[in-house]
Amino acid sequence: xxxxxNGHFEMPQTFAAVSIDVTATxxxxxxxxxxxxxxxxxxxGMAVPAQGxxxxxxxxxxxxxxxxxxxxxxxxxxxxxxxxxxxxDQTYGKTQLLITGEDARAxxxxxxxxxxxxxxxxxGEVQHSHxxxxxxxxxxxxxxxxxxxxxxxxxxxxxxxxxxxLVHSAETLR
Numbered sequence: 443x444x445x446x447x448n449g450h451f452e453m454p455q456t457f458a459a460v461s462i463d464v465t466a467t468x469x470x471x472x473x474x475x476x477x478x479x480x481x482x483x484x485x486x487g488m489a490v491p492a493q494g495x496x497x498x499x500x501x502x503x504x505x506x507x508x509x510x511x512x513x514x515x516x517x518x519x520x521x522x523x524x525x526x527x528x529x530x531d532q533t534y535g536k537t538q539l540l541i542t543g544e545d546a547r548a549x550x551x552x553x554x555x556x557x558x559x560x561x562x563x564x565x566g567e568v569q570h571s572h573x574x575x576x577x578x579x580x581x582x583x584x585x586x587x588x589x590x591x592x593x594x595x596x597x598x599x600x601x602x603x604x605x606x607x608l609v610h611s612a613e614t615l616r
Contacts, residue, residue: 446537446601455609458616460543462608465593467515469532471507478510481527486514496566496581505568505581513579513595537601540583541608542591545615550592552611554580558592574607576600 445464447453454463472482479490488504490512491497497504505513513532514521521529541549547558553573556563558580563569568581573594581593596604 446598447605450602451605451609455605455612457543457545457612459545460541460549460612460615462605462612463540463542465538465540467533467538468517468519469536469538469595470514470516470518470521471511471530471532472514472521472527473511473530474527475510476526478527481525482512485521485524485527485529494567494569496568498566505579507568507570507579535598536595537598539594539596539601539605539608540591541594542586543589545612546590546592548615549608549612550580550594553607554578556580558582573604576604576607578604 445466447464454461472485474481483490486504488497488499488502491504491506493506495506501517503515505515507513523529550558550573554571556569556571563582565582565584568579570579572578576596579595583591583593585591
């Protein structure tokens, strides 16, 4: 799947104790006006996550994105509006970056005004914030080989600028 970084960066970008990569799954925004939680649960077959949380079922995730709004990562590409839930394909509108390694927290701390220290940002949580004045959603994924992993979602138009900032910052670590 093409992404906004093709032609700008070879991925993954690997440094002494952190790597930056791109993941590519379909992303659907699901929102509505009435009984959204019940309708989204029926539509996806998943429990809707609480505020600031992520629900995982198999290879799909339902991410809390605000009141009456969720983002579904899935391999499905055929979702349609259903019973008052509006399904909007965001696949090509967002770039999903994976930040993994011993220095993942240090790298993100260079521009993220959130406390993501050990024990402060639990696995399965999502926070909406900014890095270097670029709006992002940050998800705390399960550790990989004992190292923390964060997923950073950014609007496609800002992906190159954000990645430039992260790569430059990663080069100065260690």
